[in-house]
Amino acid sequence: MVNSGVKFSLTLIAILFGSALLADFIAPYPYDLQNRAKPYHPPTRIHFFKDGRLTLPYINLYELKDPLFKVYEEKKNVSCPLRFFTRTEFGFKLLSVEPPCRLYLLGGDKLGRDVFSRLLYGARYSLGVGIIGTIVTFFIGAIVGGVSGYFGGRVDTLTMRLVEILMSIPTFYLLLSLRAVFPLEMTSGQIFLMIVFILSLFGWAGLARVVRGMVLSIREKEFVLAAKTYGAGTFRILRKHILPNTYYYLIVSATLSIPAYILGEAALSLLGLGIQEPEPSWGNMLSEVRNTNVLSSFPWMLSPGMAIFLTILAFNILGDNLIKKR
Secondary structure (H helix, E strand, C coil): CHHHHHHHHHHHHHHHHHHHCCHHHCCCCCCCCCCCCCCCCCCCCCCEEEECEEEEEEEEEEEECCCCCCCCEEEEEEEEEEEEEECCCEEEEEEECCCCCCCCCCCCCCCCHHHHHHHHHHHHHHHHHHHHHHHHHHHHHHHHHHHHHHHHHHHHHHHHHHHHHHHHHHHHHHHHHHHCCCCCCCCHHHHHHHHHHHHHHHHHHHHHHHHHHHHHCCCCCCCHHCCCCCCCHHHHHHHHHHHHHHHHHHHHEEEEEEEEHHHHHHHHHHHCCCCCCCCCHHHHHHHHHCCCHHHHCHHHHHHHHHHHHHHHHHHHHHHHHHHHHC
């Protein structure tokens, strides 16, 4: 029976990934649509009552009263009803409003771009790094660790020395150094692939070491010896009998590794070395709140940090519950 912790984490993960995949439909605006006349627009209030009576949801127009301190006033005499499942100039949208109103569910940034829309589009990069990086890392780590543990001898010695070399390299500082030599004309998509490649290149070493230790024990089990007696080939034994017995550990470890990849991408983008503007990722969206004045005056700019927190929380809860179930 699935416990509440697993249900909560799986539901949250499904919402996060579903929102990222359906960003074109859920996000009210394109991620790069600017409205420089209204920087740091506050989150829009959605009203359900008008003149004391229940009505269809609507929003009011916001007017910039103080350009210096970005103070806005809600004009109650200009209302715009919310529209659901309608076609707009930006495509078919779940939620939209007609001009002159503008819908800012999580407020706007310094260029007047919708933070909620950018959050959804940015999830594609931030979550994509975690999933793709983990898949590549665990594929390489499981194969290398399995072969090393099964064959032993010189193969094991050489492989483990390589693993130790990789594990001794400070990965984050290496990422900073390698990113600094990337060509300036690289697109965000190319940078994304390079980040995944570099994180995966060094991430498999620790996993390979653990899998190797598990295989050293599993290869002496009776069912493996029986398979050898019946003439099963080396790679068939690895594929059918040994590696499947490490899957549970790999699944649990993967749920705890995905957050590390997300944080790695966020750290690079936060420092301006990852995904580049105007394309959003949760990391480069957070770069704006390095200024404490921005954070204190416009707290909604911290919403990408909350998204990172919820994602890591969901995967950690899932991993912890899988370990307890084991």
